[in-house]
Amino acid sequence: MLPHLNLAETDKEFEVTAELPGVEPGDISATLTDGRLTIKGEKKAEKDGKGRDWHRVERSYGGFQRAIDLPAPIAEDKILA
Numbered sequence: 001m002l003p004h005l006n007l008a009e010t011d012k013e014f015e016v017t018a019e020l021p022g023v024e025p026g027d028i029s030a031t032l033t034d035g036r037l038t039i040k041g042e043k044k045a046e047k048d049g050k051g052r053d054w055h056r057v058e059r060s061y062g063g064f065q066r067a068i069d070l071p072a073p074i075a076e077d078k079i080l081a
Contacts, residue, residue, distance in 0.1 A: 001061075005017065005018050005068060006018075014072075018066070022043050023041050023042070024044075027042050027044070028040070030081050035074065038065065038067040040064070041064055043060070044061065045061040
């Protein structure tokens, strides 16, 4: 699973949004190192499999990581997530 990201800039800030359907906020981390934003997390598999014979499973589960370089220096003490 590789999350799709949007990166926008205003006169005051950069805003990064990511598509992470089915991922709980507590299962996501974001770090900034040398101008590179890294988003990591895990989408956990559904555990409701009792009494089911699966014919198709297309949804992905497991860990993911996505990193992007930000286009300008960032004040790390002002980051909000």
